[in-house]
Amino acid sequence: xxxxxxxxxxxxxxxxxxxxxxxxxxxxxxxxxxxxxxxxxxxxxxxxxxxxxxxxxxxxxxxxxxxxxxxxxxxxxxxxxxxxxxxxxxxxxxxxxxxxxxxxxxxxxxxxxxxxxxxxxxxxxxxxxxxxxxxxxxxxxxxxxxxx
Amino acid sequence: xxxxxxxxxxxxxxxxxxxxxxxxxxxxxxxxxxxxxxxxxxxxxxxxxxxxxxxxxxxxxxxxxxxxxxxxxxxxxxxxxxxxxxxxxxxxxxxxxxxxxxxxxxxxxxxxxxxxxxxxxxxxxxxxxxxxxxxxxxxxxxxxxxxx
DNA sequence: TTGGTATTGATAATGATTTTCATTATCAAT
DNA sequence: ATTGATAATGAAAATCATTATCAATACCAA
Numbered sequence: 484x485x486x487x488x489x490x491x492x493x494x495x496x497x498x499x500x501x502x503x504x505x506x507x508x509x510x511x512x513x514x515x516x517x518x519x520x521x522x523x524x525x526x527x528x529x530x531x532x533x534x535x536x537x538x539x540x541x542x543x544x545x546x547x548x549x550x551x552x553x554x555x556x557x558x559x560x561x562x563x564x565x566x567x568x569x570x571x572x573x574x575x576x577x578x579x580x581x582x583x584x585x586x587x588x589x590x591x592x593x594x595x596x597x598x599x600x601x602x603x604x605x606x607x608x609x610x611x612x613x614x615x616x617x618x619x620x621x622x623x624x625x626x627x628x629x630x631x
Numbered sequence: 632x633x634x635x636x637x638x639x640x641x642x643x644x645x646x647x648x649x650x651x652x653x654x655x656x657x658x659x660x661x662x663x664x665x666x667x668x669x670x671x672x673x674x675x676x677x678x679x680x681x682x683x684x685x686x687x688x689x690x691x692x693x694x695x696x697x698x699x700x701x702x703x704x705x706x707x708x709x710x711x712x713x714x715x716x717x718x719x720x721x722x723x724x725x726x727x728x729x730x731x732x733x734x735x736x737x738x739x740x741x742x743x744x745x746x747x748x749x750x751x752x753x754x755x756x757x758x759x760x761x762x763x764x765x766x767x768x769x770x771x772x773x774x775x776x777x778x779x
Numbered sequence: 780t781t782g783g784t785a786t787t788g789a790t791a792a793t794g795a796t797t798t799t800c801a802t803t804a805t806c807a808a809t
Numbered sequence: 810a811t812t813g814a815t816a817a818t819g820a821a822a823a824t825c826a827t828t829a830t831c832a833a834t835a836c837c838a839a
Contacts, residue, residue: 505785505836526826541788546827562710562764568826581752581760590756600742604767608738610729612769616710619752621760653805653816674795689819694796716795 485519491572492518495557504551512537513548522587523561523569561589562618579616583623585630590623633667639720640666643705652699660685661696670735671709671717709737710766727764731771733778738771 495514496506504510516532517524524532530545549570552558559573561580571580571589578591594617605612622630643662644654652658664680665672672680678693697718700706707721709730719728719737726739742765753760770778 503785507786507836509787539788543789543828544787547786560712562715564708567710567715581756581758583758584761590758592752592755594748601767604729604740605769607740608729609772609775610731610738610767610769611775612729612767613732614768616764616766616768618764619749619758619760620762620764621753621758624757627757627759651816655805655817657818687819691797691820692818695817 488518495552495555498555498557499551502551502555508537509533509540509544510548512540513545514552517552517558517570517572520572521589523571523582523589524587525568526570529570562616563620579618581619581621583626584620585622585626588623588625636666643700643703646703646705647699650699650703656685657681657688657692658696660688661693662700665700665706665718665720668720669737671719671730671737672735673716674718677718710764711768727766729767729769731774732768733770733774736771736773 492514495518496511499510499514500506512533513529515536516529520532526542526545526549529549530540530542533540533545549558553560553570557573558570560567561569561571561582563569563582569587574580574591577594579594581590581592583589597615597617601612601615604610640662643666644659647658647662648654660681661677663684664677668680674690674693674697677697678688678690681688681693697706701708701718705721706718707728708715709717709719709728711717711730717735722728722739725742727742729738729740731737745763745765749760749763752758
């Protein structure tokens with residue numbers, strides 16, 4: 484049992500509870516899978532994974548729970564050129580995503596301090612900048628080996 | 632008539648032709664609207680705009696033409712938290728997108744040279760980096776005024 | 780233990796995108 | 810200019826992911 488993931492699981496459940504949500508069986512199972520996954524998962528993949536341990540859970544509940552977790556900022560949607568339907572455990576603080584194009588494995592990294600760049604861009608166009616995304620795509624070590 | 636946009640329109644049609652596509656009325660109309668739009672457009676918005684000038688064009692043709700233009704790299708999909716269905720005239724060379732959260736107005740800017748950052752990330756995780764996205768979101772000057 | 784109510788899963792509905800297919804339009808070769 | 814092979818079109822139907830509906834159930838404060 485991974486202590487970090489165990490702690491994260493409890494923390495997510497705590498935040499859900501604090502928000503006024505009930506800690507039901509389906510929610511516990513969904514959180515459990517999400518916290519432990521190092522891949523970004525589509526709702527249907529998540530559904531399948533959850534049903535291994537909790538066979539009764541419905542797809543709709545998966546969608547609803549993802550929505551709640553996204554509102555809490557515990558999970559984030561991953562954007563890819565082929566579609567944007569995968570979700571990943573959200574980064575702590577302001578981190579960025581590095582995604583394997585082949586297997587969907589995700590890593591998080593701290594960006595440089597990009598604020599000077601933002602300030603220049605904001606000044607240049609008169610925009611008030613609210614948000615930014617930086618995402619890198621590539622091949623993870625395993626997929627590099629596999630394709631060599 | 633804007634000479635730059637006129638030139639861009641001809642260039643897109645040329646590239647479509649070179650690729651083996653026929654230069655049909657519907658395609659000309661769709662290209663014309665896309666080249667002139669400074670906003671990122673959803674397929675349905677594009678459809679509506681095209682039908683002002685070319686009433687007979689079907690929505691399916693809009694989808695098909697967007698697909699062809701995306702393959703040619705002339706148009707790019709814009710990613711937003713609320714969904715990822717808008718398309719924008721693609722940047723020249725390697726530029727990044729600055730998008731107004733309210734009205735969808737888009738600007739393109741040259742990024743700093745981010746390669747040192749990529750090199751560090753690649754080394755740290757053993758990834759082979761293929762692609763990157765940097766996107767900024769904010770309020771354009773007009774929308775700032777409107778909300779003040 | 781109980782009761783009020785949030786949550787659930789099955790089903791149906793929705794909405795965007797794709798596929799199908801008969802008709803039409805383009806354009807290279809006359 | 811005409812022709813003809815075939816790419817492209819638009820209408821309609823199909824598909825797919827996501828969302829809404831609703832009666833039954835499970836949670837949890839009292």
